[in-house]
Amino acid sequence: xxxxxxxxxxxxxxxxxxxxxxxxxxxxxxxxxxxxxxxxxxxxxxxxxxxxxxxxxxxxxxxxxxxxxxxxxxxxxxxxxxxxxxxxxxxxxxxxxxxxxxxxxxxxxxxxxxxxxxxxxxxxxxxxxxxxxxxxxxxxxxxxxxxxxxxxxxxxxxxxxxxxxxxxxxxxxxxxxxxxxxxxxxxxxxxxxxxxxxxxxxxxxxxxxxxxxxxxxxxxxxxxxxxxxxxxxxxxxxxxxxxxxxxxxxxxxxxxxxxxxxxxxxxxxxxxxxxxxxxxxxxxxxxxxxxxxxxxxxxxxxxxxxxxxxxxxxxxxxxxxxxxxxxxxxxxxxxxxxxxxxxxxxxxxxxxxxxxxxxxxxxxxxxxxxxxxxxxxxxxxxxxxxxxxxxxxxxxxxxxxxxxxxxxxxxxxxxxxxxxxxxxxxxxxxxxxxxxxxxxxxxxxxxxxxxxxxxxxxxxxxxxxxxxxxxxxxxxxxxxxxxxxxxxxx
Amino acid sequence: xxxxxxxxxxxxxxxxxxxxxxxxxxxxxxxxxxxxxxxxxxxxxxxxxxxxxxxxxxxxxxxxxxxxxxxxxxxxxxxxxxxxxxxxxxxxxxxxxxxxxxxxxxxxxxxxxxxxxxxxxxxxxxxxxxxxxxxxxxxxxxxxxxxxxxxxxxxxxxxxxxxxxxxxxxxxxxxxxxxxxxxxxxxxxxxxxxxxxxxxxxxxxxxxxxxxxxxxxxxxxxxxxxxxxxxxxxxxxxxxxxxxxxxxxxxxxxxxxxxxxxxxxxxxxxxx
Numbered sequence: 134x135x136x137x138x139x140x141x142x143x144x145x146x147x148x149x150x151x152x153x154x155x156x157x158x159x160x161x162x163x164x165x166x167x168x169x170x171x172x173x174x175x176x177x178x179x180x181x182x183x184x185x186x187x188x189x190x191x192x193x194x195x196x197x198x199x200x201x202x203x204x205x206x207x208x209x210x211x212x213x214x215x216x217x218x219x220x221x222x223x224x225x226x227x228x229x230x231x232x233x234x235x236x237x238x239x240x241x242x243x244x245x246x247x248x249x250x251x252x253x254x255x256x257x258x259x260x261x262x263x264x265x266x267x268x269x270x271x272x273x274x275x276x277x278x279x280x281x282x283x284x285x286x287x288x289x290x291x292x293x294x295x296x297x298x299x300x301x302x303x304x305x306x307x308x309x310x311x312x313x314x315x316x317x318x319x320x321x322x323x324x325x326x327x328x329x330x331x332x333x334x335x336x337x338x339x340x341x342x343x344x345x346x347x348x349x350x351x352x353x354x355x356x357x358x359x360x361x362x363x364x365x366x367x368x369x370x371x372x373x374x375x376x377x378x379x380x381x382x383x384x385x386x387x388x389x390x391x392x393x394x395x396x397x398x399x400x401x402x403x404x405x406x407x408x409x410x411x412x413x414x415x416x417x418x419x420x421x422x423x424x425x426x427x428x429x430x431x432x433x434x435x436x437x438x439x440x441x442x443x444x445x446x447x448x449x450x451x452x453x454x455x456x457x458x459x460x461x462x463x464x465x466x467x468x469x470x471x472x473x474x475x476x477x478x479x480x481x482x483x484x485x486x487x488x489x490x491x492x493x494x495x496x497x498x499x500x501x502x503x504x505x506x507x508x509x510x511x512x513x514x515x516x517x518x519x520x521x522x523x524x525x526x527x528x529x530x531x532x533x534x535x536x537x538x539x540x541x542x543x544x545x546x547x548x549x550x551x552x553x554x555x556x557x558x559x560x561x562x563x564x565x566x567x568x569x570x571x572x573x574x575x576x577x578x579x580x581x582x583x584x585x586x587x588x589x590x591x592x593x594x595x596x597x598x599x600x601x602x603x604x605x606x607x608x609x610x611x612x613x614x615x616x617x618x619x620x621x622x623x
Numbered sequence: 624x625x626x627x628x629x630x631x632x633x634x635x636x637x638x639x640x641x642x643x644x645x646x647x648x649x650x651x652x653x654x655x656x657x658x659x660x661x662x663x664x665x666x667x668x669x670x671x672x673x674x675x676x677x678x679x680x681x682x683x684x685x686x687x688x689x690x691x692x693x694x695x696x697x698x699x700x701x702x703x704x705x706x707x708x709x710x711x712x713x714x715x716x717x718x719x720x721x722x723x724x725x726x727x728x729x730x731x732x733x734x735x736x737x738x739x740x741x742x743x744x745x746x747x748x749x750x751x752x753x754x755x756x757x758x759x760x761x762x763x764x765x766x767x768x769x770x771x772x773x774x775x776x777x778x779x780x781x782x783x784x785x786x787x788x789x790x791x792x793x794x795x796x797x798x799x800x801x802x803x804x805x806x807x808x809x810x811x812x813x814x815x816x817x818x819x820x821x822x823x824x825x826x827x828x829x830x831x832x833x834x835x836x837x838x839x840x841x842x843x844x845x846x847x848x849x850x851x852x853x854x855x856x857x858x859x860x861x862x863x864x865x866x867x868x869x870x871x872x873x874x875x876x877x878x879x880x881x882x883x884x885x886x887x888x889x890x891x892x893x894x895x
Binding site for chain 1: 695718733734752
């Protein structure tokens, strides 16, 4: 595992207390007035030149939101959020024009280069060796600044663009699918997102098409006191296949930043969507000051027969993570998968898991969750597996393992299982373990440093999940694991 | 303490001076407390390089404690005494520094690390130690060649190296894997803690051959064992008997045979 060595090299390069992505980009931006009101929503909608129906949709969500209370059932603690003290829209001034790579503000391109995000489609198109063939939609605060490889993808009939562009250019698709998986009434944060969502990615893969490259979105929060409310919608038509990657970072700030995204996936007959996330929002400092509140609703609908949706997530960042990527297994023979690595260190709080809702016949699902808690953090797996009355032969296998490092952290597993059909077969396995002093000593006596030893043991612990990540993310994730656990032993 | 360093007894002043300068493990008046109980109570030992010494003794005499103190396990508190290796203060180093300085322990109970392929572990450890010694790290193909050669000598099935470290290994596989690591990490001070325990006679022979292949003028070995059996295969230069945290008696290889006859009764072994 050379990644372990690299991890350690990288960890040493970084100052312990310095989040690598914590820089800010100095760029002029256009903001909506602070706070939330119907006027602010009209401002956002007007900025985006949205059709009337979408403004009405937003306003309906807003009115609904006013009647809702924040959920309190999660195993996380935070001061009450003042929703009037946030900016709901911030866009770099320079991106208000047309968007081709050559016209993007160099300051923004430099930001993404610094983050290691490939926005260099020219290189790939020109055949530069080693340039990754990944189409990227880069979202900076509230807007998408550029989407690469659009033309390449269009040749295959794949639509990949920002949500704002999709609203303009493909309104029929947006109207048909937006809110069809996560309705505006869904939950407090999803409803808020429906009212104020700014941008995000949109992908449509037509019938019978295997998307020729990985699609990815890179989210970046830059502005102060700005919430990021992106909305992503991915549709795989009959027999289509798409793999999508998502990455996130934010600057180091003392205040807490709110990120309330909604992701909707729709898979029609025999279609497959693979959705991978590496979430590395700013987690706050050693004392637990600052950091991103990551309150996200992600749901996939296996709407067609024999469709498949697979979620893979690596959660290492954010002060608080509240996130349950789920699958509705509506189509007969459909399959849902959830593979998760959630690492918490310092004062991070994670309450994450999944829901597998079996509605169709012969549906199956698989959940593999690996939680790693270090420092003073709290790490909860919360999952629901349910079988509807008509879901004959529903099958689920769940495996939740927790690993504790040190004695000031906590790991919790909260599984809910509901079977209304007697033919359902649900299996649940859970373990909690600690990295033992003997394991550590064994590694140390072989010349490994404490950081190397922990990175090695943890990488072994999460191996079952790592295997499900796309190649591009695997090495990166192994490094991230080491970096996230820096300072957890010694 | 009788017969502790008889090798040096009849030497001239000059040769004694030389002897003090050769590389060796030197333990003086070592006292170690574990969980509030004193286990080693003034242990003295000298092990010159190029030699193999056996540590024998009844259960509870402090054999494993000595192994752990030499490698720096936490919670083994040294309350008095010194341990030097090639003149360097071993007790001042942390475990990974000791590994880099050439100290290696073949564990009595090797640890399992689920999900980490044995090959991955071997390469990570080998390269960590090489790097710390200022040597070049192995590339993947070079390392594979290197491991295959060493593994074949120990009759280790290459399939074993793909399995998670020590998980589901038989007793024999675990011990051979320890000796394989000893061969890969190229230590100068090898400590083997009950390497023969849990092995059948064929496995003892394979392990002993592996150890003997590593004997050399630049390497010192400390073989800890309860039974004489292993010492038929790894013939020591000296045998020390530990009793109640001290070296009670030292002698040549014949001492082991004598103990085989008489047992540890005179060294305070309680009747089972």
